[in-house]
Each structure stands twice: as C-alpha cells, then as structure tokens.
Amino acid sequence: MTVSTEKTETPDIYRDLHQRLVTAAFTPGEKLKPEKLRALYGCSANTIRDVLLRLSTVGLVSFEEQRGFRAQETSPEKRHDVARFRILLEQEGASLSIRNGDLMWEAQLSAAHHKLSHIETTIAKKGELDAYLPLWSGAEREFHDTLISACGSPLLRATYRNIYDQFRQQMVAQERDFGSNYFQAIITEHQAILDAALDRDEPRCREAIFEHMKRNFI
Amino acid sequence: MTVSTEKTETPDIYRDLHQRLVTAAFTPGEKLKPEKLRALYGCSANTIRDVLLRLSTVGLVSFEEQRGFRAQETSPEKRHDVARFRILLEQEGASLSIRNGDLMWEAQLSAAHHKLSHIETTIAKKGELDAYLPLWSGAEREFHDTLISACGSPLLRATYRNIYDQFRQQMVAQERDFGSNYFQAIITEHQAILDAALDRDEPRCREAIFEHMKRNFI
DNA sequence: CTACAATAAAGTTTCAAAATTTTAAGAAAA
DNA sequence: TTTTCTTAAAATTTTGAAACTTTATTGTAG
Structure with missing residues (x-):
C-alpha cells in the first residue's frame, strides 16, 4: 500500500x-x-x-x-539544540526575505498560510491529529519554508529544511500533547508571523518566530 | 602513497x-x-x-x-552564499562561546591560534603555499572551530564545519592569489578575532569575523 | 545542412552471495 | 558470584556481475 x-x-x-x-x-x-x-x-x-x-x-x-x-535518537538537549538552531536560521532567513521579498513572495506566503490555517482550524475542531499529521506537517513545513524563500541563500534555505525535518522528528517522537488548545495557540502564532512578515517588520517577525518556538526549550 | x-x-x-x-x-x-x-x-x-x-x-x-x-561546482553566487552563511554561523557561534566559554576554551583558542600563526608566518616568508596548503587548511579549520567550540550547540558546530569545508573547496578551486600579502593580511585578521574573543567583546569579534571574510563576496 | 531516430557505448543502480566485523551466549577460571 | 575467554549467531560491508539509464554516435529523412 x-x-x-x-x-x-x-x-x-x-x-x-x-x-x-x-x-x-x-x-x-x-x-x-x-x-x-x-x-x-x-x-x-x-x-x-x-x-x-x-x-x-x-x-x-x-x-x-x-x-x-x-x-535518530532524541533527548531534551537534542530537542533544545534543534529548536535554538531552527530559530537562528528562521529568524535570519525571515529577516532577509523581508528585505528582499517581492510581491510574489507575499502572495505565496499568504497562500501557504491560508492552507495551513485551514488545516489547523480543522484539527483544532475535530481533534483527529493522527489522520491529519502528515498533511499538517507538510503544510507547516511549506509555510515556514516560504517565509524564508526570498532570503537569497540556497544554503540557508536547504539547511533550514533539514533542521525543520529534524525538529519535526524530535517533537513527534517526544509524544507531545498535541491537544486542541495546542493548535489554538499555534494558529495565533502563525498569524503573528505572517502579519509581521507582510508588514515588513523584521524585529516583530523575529520576536514572533521566537514566541512560536520557545515552548520547545528545555 | x-x-x-x-x-x-x-x-x-x-x-x-x-x-x-x-x-x-x-x-x-x-x-x-x-x-x-x-x-x-x-x-x-x-x-x-x-x-x-x-x-x-x-x-x-x-x-x-x-x-x-x-x-561540487563553483560560481560567484555559490562562493558568496557560502561566505555569507559561514559568517552567520561563525558570528553566532563566537558570540555564544564568548558568553559560555571557560578558561579552558581560552587556553585552547590561544593554542590553536599560536599554531596557525606560526604556519602563516612561515608561508608569508617562504611563499611555498602548495607544500603547506593541507597543513595550513587544517590549522585554520581548527582555529575557527575552536572559536565556536564553546557555543553549546553541537548542531551549529557540525554545520559550521561542513560549511567551512565547502568554503575551502570553493576558494581553493577559484585559484585565488594566495600571495605573500594575502597571508600578511589574514595573520592580522586572525589576531583581531583572537583578541576580541579573549576580551569577551562580542560586537568586536563579530566585526572581526566579518572583516576576515568580506573579501570573498561577489 | 539540420533535425530526428536508431544504435552503440559508457555509466549508474541493483542484486545476491562472500568476507568481515560486531554482538550475544555459554563455558571455564578467579 | 563475577569476570574472562571461547565459540556461535547475527549484522554489516564488500564484491563482481547483471539490469537498467543516460549519453554519445551514426545514419536517415526532411
């Protein structure tokens, strides 16, 4: 199958x-x-x-x-490391994208967010995460990847994607409580990232990225 | 052989x-x-x-x-990308090391710099780069790696090492003029990085790292 | 002469079995 | 009982050849 x-x-x-x-x-x-x-x-x-x-x-x-x-093995230290590194790469990538991104970038980011938001709302309502996990994971990856897609550095972007996947692996493995309120929270966080990016507000976007990720620290 | x-x-x-x-x-x-x-x-x-x-x-x-x-192929864009990314990682790693590093870190950094400095001085005098390239490359790698070794992030450090090697590959492939004055310059730059690090001066260290790498931009 | 197809050569991937190494189990010695 | 050594099983790596793909060559039609 x-x-x-x-x-x-x-x-x-x-x-x-x-x-x-x-x-x-x-x-x-x-x-x-x-x-x-x-x-x-x-x-x-x-x-x-x-x-x-x-x-x-x-x-x-x-x-x-x-x-x-x-x-790959997991540990609190490893998860912390992955989360910190992901923040570094995403903040830098987002900053560069905000500086370099054109209208097309804005449009693609909006589109990616729209899809993601739809899926997250569904999960928050229905709560059947298991069925949606691959779909959601893919959409979240695409949103974050689109956010940094205008950074102008293929290397940064490729590294980010690897780290994102490692992050996902570490977090799912940890059996976090992906409850309904968890998805309520990240819906807000993703919205904050999108808004800051479209407003071309680098510091606010960096802050929003940090807020989105800080729950994963030790 | x-x-x-x-x-x-x-x-x-x-x-x-x-x-x-x-x-x-x-x-x-x-x-x-x-x-x-x-x-x-x-x-x-x-x-x-x-x-x-x-x-x-x-x-x-x-x-x-x-x-x-x-x-690996090379191009001005690729070299620029590698250089920018290397700066990002090394600045971040150095900052964290300056914050977290203990006396042992200072000692190791001094030692690595001493070796590197000796080799660079020799090359600057004799000019036989070909014979010293592997030795110098190894010593430079070790110095930069030691600089970020106290950053507390295995992931950042491992990524940096990969990027350093890619950087070396790209630059040597470009057939840069590794003349005597080139080595005079980087001797000074490495010294500036060391001094700033031992002074625990993050902004100055970041600046020194940038100064060391900016020649590799497009 | 150019474009396209057929064919040949070169290069890449897959395979199953042999060689090597690690891990586990059991016996002998302390 | 614990440790160490020996032996057996399991797993990993290497190999050479077969199957498959891509690339280059040659020939044919437009």
Missing part, C-alpha cells in the same frame, strides 16, 4: 522512509536493519543501505561505521 | 577523498566515476559509491539520481 511499484523505486523508498521518520513511525534510537526493511519494499538490502546513507546525510538517521543505522 | 593498506579501508578512502576535495585536487564540476576511482584505492566501485554518497551529504560532492557524482 505504501510501496509504489514504479520502475525507479529508490526515490519512493527515500520519500517513504523520510515520511516515516518525521512522523515517528520508528521509535528514536530504533535500529534500522536493511535486511528487515528489504522485505517491506521488495528490494535488496543494498538499496535500503543507499537510502539510509542518504537519510543520515540529512540528520534523520544516525549512522556508525560497522554498526549500522538507527532512527 | 596516499592509500593506506589497513584492514578497514573505508574511513581512509573517505578522508583521502575529503582532503582532495577541499584542496581542489578535482576541478569543480568534474565527474567522479566510481569505476575510475576504484583502481586508485584497490576496492570495488560500490565502496567508492558509499563514500561519495556520504561526501555528498556534507556538500563537497554533488549527486544526481541516475547521473552520478561530481566535485
């Missing part, structure tokens, strides 16, 4: 494992054995190895020479 | 290729064919593939599905 039967399977395996990792389908530190996963995707162990090697590249999987792969 | 004959060769292949890449033994964009490199290290093509996959994770090698590996 989750496995595509297309000719070139590797990208699908990558995407599927990536998705599983950021939605905590594996418990942190769990061993990822190519030989076991092989069966799941109907390919050889080496193909899995390739994919895991690439996922270790982006920090979702930890890899140690001669002792294989694991789903 | 460059190839170790130990039992477990993979780490050596990784280190050796890493070294070659940051010292521009490959021209930017040059194709890295496992089949060719295989002979060099006396192993199979897949082992090379593994190493290249990991090097692509740290940005030294570019990888495209179904069309293999290349030494």
Whole structure:
C-alpha cells in the first residue's frame, strides 16, 4: 500500500522512509536493519543501505561505521539544540526575505498560510491529529519554508529544511500533547508571523518566530 | 602513497577523498566515476559509491539520481552564499562561546591560534603555499572551530564545519592569489578575532569575523 | 545542412552471495 | 558470584556481475 511499484523505486523508498521518520513511525534510537526493511519494499538490502546513507546525510538517521543505522535518537538537549538552531536560521532567513521579498513572495506566503490555517482550524475542531499529521506537517513545513524563500541563500534555505525535518522528528517522537488548545495557540502564532512578515517588520517577525518556538526549550 | 593498506579501508578512502576535495585536487564540476576511482584505492566501485554518497551529504560532492557524482561546482553566487552563511554561523557561534566559554576554551583558542600563526608566518616568508596548503587548511579549520567550540550547540558546530569545508573547496578551486600579502593580511585578521574573543567583546569579534571574510563576496 | 531516430557505448543502480566485523551466549577460571 | 575467554549467531560491508539509464554516435529523412 505504501510501496509504489514504479520502475525507479529508490526515490519512493527515500520519500517513504523520510515520511516515516518525521512522523515517528520508528521509535528514536530504533535500529534500522536493511535486511528487515528489504522485505517491506521488495528490494535488496543494498538499496535500503543507499537510502539510509542518504537519510543520515540529512540528520534523520544516525549512522556508525560497522554498526549500522538507527532512527535518530532524541533527548531534551537534542530537542533544545534543534529548536535554538531552527530559530537562528528562521529568524535570519525571515529577516532577509523581508528585505528582499517581492510581491510574489507575499502572495505565496499568504497562500501557504491560508492552507495551513485551514488545516489547523480543522484539527483544532475535530481533534483527529493522527489522520491529519502528515498533511499538517507538510503544510507547516511549506509555510515556514516560504517565509524564508526570498532570503537569497540556497544554503540557508536547504539547511533550514533539514533542521525543520529534524525538529519535526524530535517533537513527534517526544509524544507531545498535541491537544486542541495546542493548535489554538499555534494558529495565533502563525498569524503573528505572517502579519509581521507582510508588514515588513523584521524585529516583530523575529520576536514572533521566537514566541512560536520557545515552548520547545528545555 | 596516499592509500593506506589497513584492514578497514573505508574511513581512509573517505578522508583521502575529503582532503582532495577541499584542496581542489578535482576541478569543480568534474565527474567522479566510481569505476575510475576504484583502481586508485584497490576496492570495488560500490565502496567508492558509499563514500561519495556520504561526501555528498556534507556538500563537497554533488549527486544526481541516475547521473552520478561530481566535485561540487563553483560560481560567484555559490562562493558568496557560502561566505555569507559561514559568517552567520561563525558570528553566532563566537558570540555564544564568548558568553559560555571557560578558561579552558581560552587556553585552547590561544593554542590553536599560536599554531596557525606560526604556519602563516612561515608561508608569508617562504611563499611555498602548495607544500603547506593541507597543513595550513587544517590549522585554520581548527582555529575557527575552536572559536565556536564553546557555543553549546553541537548542531551549529557540525554545520559550521561542513560549511567551512565547502568554503575551502570553493576558494581553493577559484585559484585565488594566495600571495605573500594575502597571508600578511589574514595573520592580522586572525589576531583581531583572537583578541576580541579573549576580551569577551562580542560586537568586536563579530566585526572581526566579518572583516576576515568580506573579501570573498561577489 | 539540420533535425530526428536508431544504435552503440559508457555509466549508474541493483542484486545476491562472500568476507568481515560486531554482538550475544555459554563455558571455564578467579 | 563475577569476570574472562571461547565459540556461535547475527549484522554489516564488500564484491563482481547483471539490469537498467543516460549519453554519445551514426545514419536517415526532411
């Protein structure tokens, strides 16, 4: 069901494992054995190895020479580190975008926020997070990525995306209480970020980003 | 000569290729064919593939599905991007280190600077950069890494190291004029960074870092 | 002469098995 | 009982060859 039967399977395996990792389908530190996963995707162990090697590249999987792969471990320190670093990158990226972004950027940001806001409102009402988690996670990622998309630095943006995924992995793994009031809160926070960005108010946007993330500190 | 004959060769292949890449033994964009490199290290093509996959994770090698590996391309935009991002990370890391660093940090920073300074002075006098490039590159990396080593963020530090290596790769590839006066200049700049750090003067240290890097802008 | 298709060559990815290393289990000694 | 050594099992890495893709070459039609 989750496995595509297309000719070139590797990208699908990558995407599927990536998705599983950021939605905590594996418990942190769990061993990822190519030989076991092989069966799941109907390919050889080496193909899995390739994919895991690439996922270790982006920090979702930890890899140690001669002792294989694991789903990235989590700890309060790690979560704190990821959150701090994410703030740094997003604040800087947002500042640059506010300076450089054109009308198209504003439009795309509005659009991304609209989608995100819709999904978050639905979850806040219905409360069925499990069903919406992949959808919401994707929309949130897109909103934050769009926010920094006009920063003019491909490197900053690529690094941010990696960190965002690590953040998601760490937070979902922590089994936070994603209750209804949690979503009420982040709806407000995302709105504040959007408003500050469209007002081209750098300090206020930085502050809004910090407010959005500070709950994840130790 | 460059190839170790130990039992477990993979780490050596990784280190050796890493070294070659940051010292521009490959021209930017040059194709890295496992089949060719295989002979060099006396192993199979897949082992090379593994190493290249990991090097692509740290940005030294570019990888495209179904069309293999290349030494990272270079361009004015890319160099500018790397330089800007490096400044961001180093300024932030240095600021945090200045706030958090203890006496041990000061001592290590002094030691790293002492070594670096010695090598740079030698090069400035003798001018034989080619012979000293790996030594100097390693010492400079260590100095900058030590500067941010007390920042308290493993993620920031690891990211900085990757960016430093990409920076080195980009700059050496550009065939800059590493003349004697170039080294005279950076000796002064490194001294300024050290002094500001030991004085615990964040703004001055940030400024010194910027001054050290601004020559690499477009 | 150019554009397009067919073919050949080169390069990349996948595979299953062999070689190596790590981890686990059990036996002997302190 | 605890520790250490030996042995067996499990897992990882490496290999060489097969399958597949891309790129280059050649030939044909417009």
